Amino acid sequence: MPELPEVETVCRDLRQAIVGRRIAHTRIFRDRILVSVSRRGMAPALHGREILGVTRRGKAILIELSGGRTLIVHLRMTGQLCATRERRRPEHTRAVWEFEDGGELRFVDVRCLGTLELIRTADLAQAITLRNIGPDVLAFGGRLQSALSGLLRRRSALKSFLLNQKHLAGIGNIYASEIMYRARLHPDTVCCELTAQQVRRLGSAIQRVLREAIRYRGTTISDYRAGNGKPGNYQSRLRGRGCPGVIVRMVHNNRSTYVCPVCQPERSTER
DNA sequence: ACAATTACCTGTATGC
DNA sequence: TGCATACAGGTAATTG
Numbered sequence: 001m002p003e004l005p006e007v008e009t010v011c012r013d014l015r016q017a018i019v020g021r022r023i024a025h026t027r028i029f030r031d032r033i034l035v036s037v038s039r040r041g042m043a044p045a046l047h048g049r050e051i052l053g054v055t056r057r058g059k060a061i062l063i064e065l066s067g068g069r070t071l072i073v074h075l076r077m078t079g080q081l082c083a084t085r086e087r088r089r090p091e092h093t094r095a096v097w098e099f100e101d102g103g104e105l106r107f108v109d110v111r112c113l114g115t116l117e118l119i120r121t122a123d124l125a126q127a128i129t130l131r132n133i134g135p136d137v138l139a140f141g142g143r144l145q146s147a148l149s150g151l152l153r154r155r156s157a158l159k160s161f162l163l164n165q166k167h168l169a170g171i172g173n174i175y176a177s178e179i180m181y182r183a184r185l186h187p188d189t190v191c192c193e194l195t196a197q198q199v200r201r202l203g204s205a206i207q208r209v210l211r212e213a214i215r216y217r218g219t220t221i222s223d224y225r226a227g228n229g230k231p232g233n234y235q236s237r238l239r240g241r242g243c244p245g246v247i248v249r250m251v252h253n254n255r256s257t258y259v260c261p262v263c264q265p266e267r268s269t270e271r
Numbered sequence: 272a273c274a275a276t277t278a279c280c281t282g283t284a285t286g287c
Numbered sequence: 288t289g290c291a292t293a294c295a296g297g298t299a300a301t302t303g
Contacts (some may be wrong), residue, residue, distance in 0.1 A: 032279090032280090076279095076280095077280090077281095078280090078281080078282090092281090109280095110280085110281055110282065111279085111280045111281050111282080112279085112280050112281075113279065113280060113281090154272080154273085155272085155273075156272090156273060156274080157274090160273085160274075222282095222283090223282095252274090252275095253274075253275060253276080254275085254276075254277085
C-alpha cells in the first residue's frame with residue numbers, strides 16, 4: 001500500500017512524535033519480519049537509545065538511533081508504523097518500541113510482508129533493504145527531467161520502468177497508474193519511443209502527483225494509516241479512477257493497471 | 272538487460 | 288452458510 005507520499009507522511013509524523021525520545025523496551029512478536037538481526041539481538045542494541053532522526057529513501061523508513069545504529073522499516077503492502085500513547089495494541093501488532101517517557105512506536109502489519117532491519121549507521125549503504133534501490137524520486141528535484149531522458153533510453157514498458165525501484169525509488173502501483181493517466185501515456189508505451197514532449201509530460205506528472213499526494217497526507221484505499229494513526233486524504237483526488245470513460249484493467253507481471261483507453265491511447269497521434 | 276512467474280502472508284469480496 | 292477463487296498498495300529469487 002504505502003508508496004512515496006504515504007511513507008513521507010509517516011516520516012513527517014514520526015519526526016514530530018518520536019525524535020529525542022529514548023527507547024526503554026523493544027518487543028518483537030514475529031521473528032520473520034526481522035532482516036539480518038535476531039529477536040535477541042534487537043532489544044539490547046536498542047535499549048536506552050535515543051531517536052536522532054527519521055528519514056526516508058524511496059519507500060524505506062530510516063530511524064537513526066544514538067549508538068551508531070539505524071532501524072530500517074519497510075511497510076511493503078500492509079505495514080503501519082505509528083506513535084501513540086494508547087494502551088490497547090491492535091490485532092496484528094508485530095513489534096513495539098516502548099519509550100522511557102511512556103507511549104510507544106508500533107509496527108502493525110496484517111500480512112507480515114513488511115520488514116525491520118537493524119544496521120550500523122556507517123554501513124547503511126549495504127543494508128539489504130536499501131541495496132537494490134536507486135535514488136529517491138524527489139531527490140532529483142529540478143533535475144528530474146534530464147535524469148528521465150537518460151533513464152528512458154530502454155526498451156521496457158513504461159509501467160515496468162515506473163515500478164522498478166532501481167531507476168527511481170518511491171513510485172508504486174497506485175501512483176504509477178495516476179501518473180500515466182495524468183501524462184496521458186499508455187502503460188505499454190516503450191520507454192525509448194517516448195517523444196521529448198511526452199517525457200516532459202511524464203516528468204511533470206511525477207512531480208505534481210507525488211507532491212500533491214504528500215500535501216494530502218497520502219492515499220488510503222484500505223489499510224494505510226499515517227504516523228498519527230489516521231488515514232490519508234488523497235484517495236478522492238485520484239483522477240484516473242474517476243475518469244468518466246471506461247476504465248480498463250490490464251495486468252503486467254501480476255499487477256493491475258487501470259487505464260482509460262481514450263485519455264491514454266496506445267498509439268498516440270500527437271507528437 | 273529484460274520480462275514473466277512464483278513465493279512470501281492474510282483479509283476481503285465474489286460467485287457457486 | 289460454507290467453500291473455492293481472485294485479488295490487494297511490494298519485493299526478491301528464479302527462470303527464460
